Amino acid sequence: MNTIKTTVLDYVKKDTVMMIPRWKFVLYSCLGVLGMIFIFLLTVFIVSLIIFLMTRYGLTYMPFMDMVKALRAVTVLPIVLFVCAVLLLFVIEVLSRKYAFTFRRPLIVTLFIVTSTAVLVGFVVSESGAHEYMKTFAREHRIAPMLRMYDRPVRFGPPNQISVIRGEVISLSATSATILLFDEKSIAVAYPRSGQSTSSFVVGGDVLVFGVLENNLFVMKSMRHAPESSFHKRASVNAMMHHERMDKRYATTTKNIFVK
Amino acid sequence: MTMLTPEKKDEELVPLIIEGNKELFGELIDRYEQKLTRYVKRFTQHPDDVSDVVQIVFVKAYVHLQSFDCNRSFNSWIYRIAHNESVTYLKKKSNEKVSFIDFDIFLPHPFAPEESDTKTISRELNELLETSLSKISPKYREVLVLYYYDDLSYQEIAEVLHIPTATVGVRIRRAKATLEKTLIDNHYQA
Numbered sequence: 001m002n003t004i005k006t007t008v009l010d011y012v013k014k015d016t017v018m019m020i021p022r023w024k025f026v027l028y029s030c031l032g033v034l035g036m037i038f039i040f041l042l043t044v045f046i047v048s049l050i051i052f053l054m055t056r057y058g059l060t061y062m063p064f065m066d067m068v069k070a071l072r073a074v075t076v077l078p079i080v081l082f083v084c085a086v087l088l089l090f091v092i093e094v095l096s097r098k099y100a101f102t103f104r105r106p107l108i109v110t111l112f113i114v115t116s117t118a119v120l121v122g123f124v125v126s127e128s129g130a131h132e133y134m135k136t137f138a139r140e141h142r143i144a145p146m147l148r149m150y151d152r153p154v155r156f157g158p159p160n161q162i163s164v165i166r167g168e169v170i171s172l173s174a175t176s177a178t179i180l181l182f183d184e185k186s187i188a189v190a191y192p193r194s195g196q197s198t199s200s201f202v203v204g205g206d207v208l209v210f211g212v213l214e215n216n217l218f219v220m221k222s223m224r225h226a227p228e229s230s231f232h233k234r235a236s237v238n239a240m241m242h243h244e245r246m247d248k249r250y251a252t253t254t255k256n257i258f259v260k
Numbered sequence: 261m262t263m264l265t266p267e268k269k270d271e272e273l274v275p276l277i278i279e280g281n282k283e284l285f286g287e288l289i290d291r292y293e294q295k296l297t298r299y300v301k302r303f304t305q306h307p308d309d310v311s312d313v314v315q316i317v318f319v320k321a322y323v324h325l326q327s328f329d330c331n332r333s334f335n336s337w338i339y340r341i342a343h344n345e346s347v348t349y350l351k352k353k354s355n356e357k358v359s360f361i362d363f364d365i366f367l368p369h370p371f372a373p374e375e376s377d378t379k380t381i382s383r384e385l386n387e388l389l390e391t392s393l394s395k396i397s398p399k400y401r402e403v404l405v406l407y408y409y410d411d412l413s414y415q416e417i418a419e420v421l422h423i424p425t426a427t428v429g430v431r432i433r434r435a436k437a438t439l440e441k442t443l444i445d446n447h448y449q450a
Contacts, residue, residue: 004311005289008318012282017319019278022326103422 036095040118043088047122050081052131053152056182058166058208058226072164075157089115154181156213163213165189166226169205177201179209179218189218270334278326288334289318295410296342302405303346305394306353313349317342336419339412343402343420350398388443395442400435407432 011017057076059069093111096102102110125131131150138146157163167179170186177189189209201207201223211220268276270288277284296317301310320341328337389408393401406412406420407428418425 004293004315004318005286007315008289008322009282009286011319012285012322017323019326020323025324025327097422100419104418104424106424106427 032095036092039088039092039095040114043085043092043118044121044125046081046085046088047118048125049131049149050078050085051123051126053078053081053150055126056166057154058164069164071161072157075163076155078152085118089118151183154183154185159214160212162210162221163218164208164210165218166206166208169201169203169207172201172203176217179207187218188216189220192220192222271330271332274325274328274330274334285322288321288338292318292338296338299339299342299405299410300346302390302393302409303343303398303402304349304353305401306349309349309353313345314342317345320345333416333419335412336416339406339410339416339420340422346402347398389439392439392442392446395446396435396438400431400438403428403431404435404439 054073054076057072059073059076089111092114093102093107096110096114134146135150137143138150154165156165165179165181165187167181167187169177170180171178175191177191178186179189180186189211206226207223208226209218209220209223211218211222213219270291273284273288277288293314296314297310300313300317301307304310304313317338321338324341328334389404393404396404402421403417406417407414412420414425414428417428421428423431
């Protein structure tokens with residue numbers, strides 16, 4: 001008998017080395033898969049948050065291939081969240097690389113599949129109105145970390161560069177309109193000198209305004225309405241129903257207190 | 261060397277060992293000891309510690325035996341453990357940089373062959389290869405050893421190294437080119 005065989009069999013027979021039971025491997029696999037699902041969901045949440053924050057600049061309503069849009073997208077991109085999302089995608093790729101269905105394929109293919117899935121699901125989550133609901137929830141319950149996440153200051157493009165803002169028209173005058181931006185700050189928008197019709201401005205309307213920021217005044221070049229998507233409408237209805245339920249519950253609780 | 265169940269495949273022996281026939285693990289050792297010793301020796305290029313590394317491979321194989329899926333190849337599974345142990349050993353002992361991350365696995369190689377032209381090598385070339393293997397990087401050395409010496413198929417090598425099958429072909433081609441260049445350089449220097 002050779003040395004290696006003798007030594008190893010000696011270890012095995014004397015139980016110096018013992019087999020790890022199968023349930024432990026099953027448990028580790030389950031934990032690994034759950035961990036990967038959790039990281040994927042976290043990535044989807046971050047991606048959807050990025051899309052949601054960028055959508056508030058009206059980017060989704062602008063022409064698809066447009067230089068203004070591209071530059072604006074770069075300006076308003078939440079860099080920290082973007083870096084987090086990229087890192088998490090990298091972690092998913094590294095963790096999944098030990099499974100045959102991943103390592104049998106080129107890295108670029110699996111990375112593309114994971115990234116596109118995360119972006120697609122993130123887009124659906126963003127459009128479902130979940131973030132709108134969470135933002136309202138954070139405001140109502142004054143949850144500071146969530147508020148910091150959602151109520152970010154509006155970013156404008158570089159001076160004298162065309163930029164786009166999105167918000168609600170709150171007042172109109174002969175020369176300008178005041179728009180409430182998503183960070184609850186208002187900005188004055190000067191009508192264009194070219195005499196373009198501004199009749200589309202209606203108080204309460206959700207608008208996209210293209211223009212240039214000059215000394216705290218946004219000089220408008222053109223504008224368009226931001227149409228509500230069906231997802232947003234559904235989200236608004238859901239939010240409204242939630243508020244109604246909360247009101248009813250509050251009324252019942254108050255009634256009970258008074259009865260007592 | 262006594263074969264207790266020569267007719268049984270490796271994959272069939274594993275459930276019997278798990279059930280308690282510890283003696284049968286000795287048969288698996290008999291079947292793989294020489295192969296793994298040759299592989300580790302050529303891959304690490306450190307003949308002194310080969311038996312230690314192979315011993316660790318068998319101990320780890322026994323400890324993790326219940327994680328083995330009997331529907332898959334035991335050969336690839338044990339070679340994977342040997343690969344991991346060899347890489348760990350090289351990282352500890354060797355001064356040369358061991359890097360297995362490269363751009364080969366990034367992009368698809370649609371035109372890479374799924375099997376090389378021929379596996380037969382002459383005795384002279386074999387001797388030449390033995391002496392030149394140490395001069396190429398471990399990444400390329402390993403695919404040559406697995407393909408030409410251990411007789412593994414592209415699919416099995418892909419399973420062992422956790423890389424796409426087409427990448428195995430690309431690596432073997434590059435390894436041969438590197439080896440050829442090394443041999444020519446040596447010839448001119450001599």
